[in-house]
Amino acid sequence: MATVYEPAAPPAGPAAEPQQQQVQASKQPQSRLQYFKPHDGYALGCPNPPCFEERLTTAQGIHKSMELRDGELESTLRLACKVFDVETATVSLLTGERIYLVGACGALPVCVCPDRWGFCGWSFLNPNHELNVVENMMEDARFSENFFVVNENFRLVFYVMAPLISSNGHRIGTLCIMGQQPRKFDATRGAILANLSELLVRQIERRWALQGSQRVQGSKLMRSVEAYEAACGFIDASNVNKWRLLHLNAPAVELLGIEWTASYDELAKLDEGRHMAAFEGMPLEQVLDVDMGLATWQAAQAELALTNVKGAKGTPAEGKCFNVTFKLATSDSLDEHAPFSVGVPSWLRESSDPGPGHNYFFMHLRPVELGSPRQPPLHHGSGLQYGPRLMGPSPIPNLVLGPLLGKGGFGKVYRGVHQGAEVAVKIIEKLESVRVTRAGMPIEVAMTQNFHHLGVLRSIAWGIGLPDPAVAEISPALAKPTCWIVSEYCDKHTLVDAVVKGWFRTSRQPTHGGTHLRCVALTAYEVASALAYIHSQGVMHLDLTGGNVLLTSFAGNPHGFSAKVTDFGLARPQDVRVRSAPGRYGTVTHMAPETIRDGVLDYACDAYAFGVLCWEMITGSRAWAGLSHEAVLAQVGGEGSLELPMGLPPVLEELLTACLAKDPAARPTFKQMLPRLEAYLQFTRHCALEEVTLPMASPAGLE
Incomplete structure (x- = not known):
């Protein structure tokens, strides 16, 4: 039976009210504006994502219908602990006010806990599916005073999460690995965890997704039936002469007819002093009649396909034949049935240890008698390979793709190396969606290629990628040209991440310190300087958000x-x-009132978005956190406004008030903003820390 953790009595004060009540009427009767308070993450936990109601319906439906084979969760946890060398791993479902840890080992038991105690919800706010990596939670304002971090029974410090993405695109839960000491994580292992989450969610949602009622209700499900029937295993090839099987999913167990068991007795339970039992897996030759010797390994460093492989003698699979594909566990996706890609944070480096990138494979099994569609030829390259293999070779000379950083509606973004320098590579899969100049150059390249400002991310090269001819011959539907855009690489992720992690605070503990106003002003000056330059070139940005401001080491x-x-x-x-x-152009949380009401696009729209950015840096909160997109449009297009904190220096208060004005004519230009910010920076140049610190409002219940 799962342990149930209940919170203490809810804190008194405004923060105890539901998130929807954060828009409060102004205390000034002469003003019609309604002010939105910053979200109190310490008291309330993570704010709800804009799609909260739809996500909640999906998560609850999957939780109620979840039906797993005995030992399946245990096998997944055992695999995660071995591959990532941890003892604490969890599988969680977020169903509203509670988090269900349906599988757990190490420092955490199978349990139910309040939603506001959880770590996972913070990653649901990211518009893209991405890992959440926290190498030291004591240095992250979201988690440093969390119950599971400070409580003596848990003391969790290291945390990595991969989202479980349902077939309709909602993040319903997480696959997590954790530890009680800070540690480094890398992009190579991140890619493996991302693919494991896809393998797991298929089994968790299988029954829900295949119910006819879901399709009758009009849910658009992106996974095909074949995804749930795909037989898959996980291989450790660190011993090149003896590959070992570490995991089989339910379809693979049924297909091979072998017994594959796992139990919680093998997993760590730290409160009882029990550590992870040694687990070496099963030799592959005990399952399949195949000799994975050194010669085969050398040919398989990217992918390897074997046909007519027989089941091992003396097993239930004897007499059966299979087509078997071995695919690097660090590949962009688990297989061709995966509808979503989970990105790796851009600041993660690739592993200095080549082992994880070369030693782990996913094994895909297809029975020969059922037949299977012809597949594009697989690569048998030497060395670790990333990238969209179906899209053909790179159209840009001297470009080598690295790990996947993210995927959106436009396509994918990879880290790469171009002429010896690290770069970001955007590959746009829908060529018709690319806006181009009369000369055929993508507009975003044409606008930035000739920009020369340190605060503007510059495009370096671009090209049209042609499909692999072999792919075109086999499957014309897959043979589509793509647009490749290479730009500068930034190693510190995004401004909005810095905001919620507490990088603009004097302390990473939410109950101590305050906002470091000089650091805020320095970053604001850099962004304002970049926008002043962009506007001087006759260009309006029109989508200035914390996600579109990247940070790089300096x-x-x-x-x-x-x-x-x-x-x-x-x-x-x-x-x-x-x-x-x-209300249809840009990001709703940073969209100017005139754009929402009348569709107006002008320089003043960027000034309003800049005001929202500054508000987020000062308050440490996302703008309009916890509200749906419809509610944000109603507030900004109506009488809603972001509430400025008390105690701001007059120069900053006046600047933010002007930028956030409902009347676009009242907003300053960026050229006018720069002297004000520069004056504040000059004035505070030699000030003590306490003189440039804005105390944070006392967390609810602690006044």
Whole structure:
């Protein structure tokens, strides 16, 4: 029976009210504005994502219908602990006010806990599916005073999460690995964890997704029936002459007819002093009649396909034949049935140990008698390979792709190396979606290629990738050209991540310190300077958000990074007079009131978005956190406004008030903003820390 952890009595005060109640009427009767308070993550936990109601319905439906083979969760946890060398791993479902740890080992038991105690919900706010990696939770304002971090019974410090993405695109839960000591994590292991989450979620949601009622209700499900029937195993090839099987999913167990067991007795239970039992897996030749010797291994460093492989003698699979594919566990996706890709944070480095990237494979089994569609020829390259193999070779000379960083509606973004320098590579799969100049150059490249400003992320090269001819011959539907755009690489992730992690605070503990206003002003100056330059070139950005400002290491700043404005996909030249459909251009949380009401696009829209960015840096909160997109549109397009904290220096208060004005004519230009920010930076140049610290509002219940 699962342990149930209940919170203490809810704190008194405004923070105890539901998130929807954070928009409160102004205390000034002469003003019609309604002010939105910053989200109190310490008292309330993670704010709800905009799609909260839809996500909740999906998660609850899957939880109620979940039906797993005995030992399946235990086998997944055992695999995660071995591959990532941890003793604490969990499988959780987030169903509203509670988190169900349906599988757990190490420092955590199978249990139910309050939603606001959880770590996982914070990653659900990211618009893209991505790992959440926290190498030391004591240095992250979201977690440093969390119950599971400070409680003597748990003391969790290291945490990595891969989202479990349902077939309709909602993140319903997580596959997590954790530890009680800080440790480094890398992009290589991150790619493996991302693929394991896809393998796991298929079994968790199988019954729910295949119920006819879901399709009748109109849910758009992205996984095919074949995804749930795909037989898959996980291989350790660290001994090149004796490959070992570490995991089989339920379809593979049924197909091979072998007994594959796992139990909680093999897993760590730290409160009882029990550590992880040694687990070496099963030799592959005990399952399949195949000799994975050194010669085969040398040919298989990318992928290897074997046909007509027989089941091992003396097993239930004897007499059966299979087509078997071995695919690196670090590949972009688990298999061709995976509808979603989980990105690796851009700041993670690749492993200095080549083992994880070369030694682990997913094994895909297909019975020969059932037949299978012809597949594109597989690569048998030497060395670790990343990238979209179906898309053909790179159209840009001297470019080598690295790990997948993210995937959106446009395509994928990879880290790469171009002419010896680290770069980011965007591959746009829908060529028709690329806005181009009359000369055929992508507009975002044309706009930034000639920009020369340290605060603007510059495009370096671009090209049209042609499909692999072999793929075109076998499957014309897959043979589509793609657009490749190479840009500068930033190693510190995004501005919005820095905000929620507490990088603009004087302390990473939510009950101590406050906002470091000088660090905020330095970053604000960099962004404002970049926008002043962009506007001087006759370009409007029109999608300035914390996710579109990247951070890169810079020792010249006291906080260790500088900001670069990126993503010009919605940018427009000022001489092109356009309007959009009201509320349909840009990101709703940073969209100007006139864009929401009338579809107006102008320079002043960027000034409003800049004001929202500054508000987020000062308060440590996402703007309009916990509200649906519809609610945000109603607030910004109506009488809602972001509440400025008390005690701001007059120069910053006046600047933010002007930027957030409902009337676009009242907003300053970026050229006008720069002297104000520069004056504050000059004035505080020699100030003591306490003189440039804005105390945070006392957490609810602690006044």
